[in-house]
Amino acid sequence: MTNQSDPDAASASAANPLHDPQFVEDLRRRMVRFATLQLSDPSLAEDAVQEAFIGALRGSGSFAGRAAYRSWVFGILRHKIADQLRTQTRYAAAPVEDAEPDPVPEGFFEPDGHWTKEAAPADWGDPHASLQDDQFWRVFEACLDHLPGQQARLFMMREFVELESPEICRAVGISTSNLNVSLHRARLRLRGCLEQHWFDEEEASP
Amino acid sequence: MMNCREATQKMSEELERPLTLGEQTSLKVHLVVCPPCRSFRQQAAFLRESMRAYARPPGEAERDPSQ
Numbered sequence: 001m002t003n004q005s006d007p008d009a010a011s012a013s014a015a016n017p018l019h020d021p022q023f024v025e026d027l028r029r030r031m032v033r034f035a036t037l038q039l040s041d042p043s044l045a046e047d048a049v050q051e052a053f054i055g056a057l058r059g060s061g062s063f064a065g066r067a068a069y070r071s072w073v074f075g076i077l078r079h080k081i082a083d084q085l086r087t088q089t090r091y092a093a094a095p096v097e098d099a100e101p102d103p104v105p106e107g108f109f110e111p112d113g114h115w116t117k118e119a120a121p122a123d124w125g126d127p128h129a130s131l132q133d134d135q136f137w138r139v140f141e142a143c144l145d146h147l148p149g150q151q152a153r154l155f156m157m158r159e160f161v162e163l164e165s166p167e168i169c170r171a172v173g174i175s176t177s178n179l180n181v182s183l184h185r186a187r188l189r190l191r192g193c194l195e196q197h198w199f200d201e202e203e204a205s206p
Numbered sequence: 207m208m209n210c211r212e213a214t215q216k217m218s219e220e221l222e223r224p225l226t227l228g229e230q231t232s233l234k235v236h237l238v239v240c241p242p243c244r245s246f247r248q249q250a251a252f253l254r255e256s257m258r259a260y261a262r263p264p265g266e267a268e269r270d271p272s273q
Contacts, residue, residue, distance in 0.1 A: 071260070071261050074260065074261045075261040078261050108211075109209075109210060109211045112209060113209030113210055113211040113212060114209055114210045114211075115210045115242050115243075120242035121242045121243075121245035121246045121249060122242075122245060123241070123245050124245065124248070124249060124252070127249075127252050128252075128255075131255075131256060131259050137260070140256060140260075155257075156257070158222075159253065159254050159257035159258065160257045160258070160260060160261065162258070165222045165223070179222075180215075180218065180219050180222060183218055183221075183222065184214065184215050184218040184219075187214075187218050187250050187253060188214065190253055191246065191249040191250065191253060194249075194253075195249075
């Protein structure tokens with residue numbers, strides 16, 4: 001696997017991840033996609049990403065590898081997006097008519113409201129070791145990418161940008177109940193995806 | 207009796223607001239008899255933890271990058 005990080009190869013470029021153009025370009029593309037989804041404005045998003053990279057340059061001597069660099073630059077972007085969204089809040093007009101929430105996920109529950117056999121969550125044991133695994137993060141990103149757009153946007157606003165529910169409702173112009181429906185569906189989908197593509201396979205090959 | 211769809215709604219909302227005493231009680235009763243929903247609750251919390259860890263390398267205290 002070309003992406004598999006070999007510890008030795010990783011440490012060779014660890015001193016400065018910016019020396020790998022492929023890594024930087026992949027990271028930039030992911031950040032632009034994330035910022036565009038959050039801000040709904042491609043040029044604001046490009047600006048925010050640009051500023052995040054510039055901000056990261058100031059501290060780029062202190063990274064213990066790519067994961068740390070990614071975290072650092074995404075962290076700066078997260079702050080910029082939070083500021084921008086809170087500014088939008090200030091000027092937002094009265095909430096528009098709620099859009100139709102994303103479609104109900106199929107196949108999670110029986111008509112009587114109980115889990116279907118396929119969707120019932122398994123026991124993941126202690127999943128925290130996965131947080132140290134680069135491959136886990138690739139699966140995590142892929143699962144986020146598979147969420148419907150509005151669900152992904154709201155879920156990341158809540159859990160990544162860390163806005164509070166009322167801030168999100170103001171910035172996006174949706175009701176609390178609409179937000180709660182979307183977050184519920186996003187959580188169902190995301191945990192299902194992680195179980196299918198990560199935690200299940202881990203169990204299969206101990 | 208609360209079913210699994212309703213229980214997962216409450217467990218998702220629990221991450222957004224404090225549940226009422228009535229909601230907490232119904233949820234508790236459901237969780238006693240429903241292992242998959244107990245897993246869901248842990249996993250929803252883990253999703254939050256993971257998403258926040260994404261911008262914070264494990265073991266590092268939060269620092270404010272804008273400083």
